[in-house]
Structures are given as structure tokens and as C-alpha cells.
Amino acid sequence: MIKFIDNEEKYKNTKIKIARSIFIVLLICISCLSYWVLFDENPFLKSTSPNRSNRVKITEFGNGFLFGPKNIKVYFKDAQGNTIKEEKVRVANIMEPNNKSLYDIIWEDENRVKVTMNYEGETKILTYNFNTEQMKISTK
Numbered sequence: 001m002i003k004f005i006d007n008e009e010k011y012k013n014t015k016i017k018i019a020r021s022i023f024i025v026l027l028i029c030i031s032c033l034s035y036w037v038l039f040d041e042n043p044f045l046k047s048t049s050p051n052r053s054n055r056v057k058i059t060e061f062g063n064g065f066l067f068g069p070k071n072i073k074v075y076f077k078d079a080q081g082n083t084i085k086e087e088k089v090r091v092a093n094i095m096e097p098n099n100k101s102l103y104d105i106i107w108e109d110e111n112r113v114k115v116t117m118n119y120e121g122e123t124k125i126l127t128y129n130f131n132t133e134q135m136k137i138s139t140k
Contacts, residue, residue, distance in 0.1 A: 041073065047105040049113070053079045054130045056105055056113055060098065061088065072098070074115060076128050076135075085133060087126065092119035 045058040054077065061071040076085045091098050096119075104116040111130040116123065123140040 044072065045100055045103055045105070047107070047113070049107050049110050051110055053110060054113070055079075055081070056115065056128075058103065058115070072117075074126060076113075076130065078130075084130065085128065085135060087135060087137070089117065089124060089126070089137075091117075092121035092124070094120055096120045 039061075041059040041061055043057070044060045047056045049055070055075075057075040057077060059073050059075070061073045070091050072089050072091060074087045074089060075083050077083050093102075102118050104118070106114045106116070108114060113128050113130075115126040115128075117126070125138045125140070126135065127138075128135045
């Protein structure tokens with residue numbers, strides 16, 4: 001009788017250990033997938049001012065399953081690579097995937113840049129002045 005109880009207890013302990021292991025593996029997989037879908041940033045587009053004193057870097061923020069990321073981040077950096085300002089912009093595409101041909105970065109002078117984003121639903125224009133650190137977002 002005692003041997004039967006020991007076997008039953010071992011079986012129960014084994015089931016609990018297996019259930020814990022499966023739970024931990026699932027938790028790790030869900031965490032990695034959540035990071036990839038929501039927080040992962042991929043370099044997308046870069047531009048440097050004519051005398052290389054300022055930079056603009058656009059990254060894709062998160063990963064969409066079907067039509068690509070729904071957000072981008074625009075970083076404005078100085079010559080040393082320090083981020084002066086950043087802006088998160090929602091991609092206004094419904095069916096069209098996000099690609100580099102939708103973006104146009106124009107340096108008006110050394111310290112003023114205009115980023116035009118031609119999305120399927122609307123056109124967004126982001127202007128930034130490195131001297132005054134003022135940003136303006138407009139839509140067409």
C-alpha cells in the first residue's frame with residue numbers, strides 16, 4: 001500500500017513538473033513574440049545634412065503580421081549621433097506595405113529638414129529645425 005502511494009505521488013509530481021516546464025516555455029515564446037510585434041525597431045531609412053552636422057534616421061517600430069509595421073519612429077540626431085528629438089508616426093496605409101519609396105527626406109539647409117511621407121490614406125509632412133528644436137507635422 002505504501003509503495004502504491006509513493007508511485008502515485010511521484011506520478012503527480014512528474015505531472016506538475018511537466019506542466020510547469022510547458023508553462024515556462026509558452027511564457028518565453030509569448031514574451032519573445034510580443035517584443036517582436038510591439039517593440040522591435042528595425043533601421044529603415046537614413047539621411048545626413050550636406051555638411052554632415054545633423055542626421056535623420058527612420059526606423060520601423062514593431063512588426064505587423066500582414067501589411068508590415070503600423071508605426072515608424074523618426075530620430076533627429078547631431079553629428080555625434082546623440083538623439084536630439086524623436087517622433088513616433090502612425091503609418092496610414094491600409095493594404096499597401098510600408099516601403100522606402102513612400103518617404104522623401106529633403107534638407108532645406110544645414111539645420112532644417114522636411115520629411116514627406118506619402119501614405120495610401122494621406123500624406124504627412126514633418127518639418128524640423130535643428131537650431132530651434134521645433135517640429136511641425138502637417139497632413140494633406
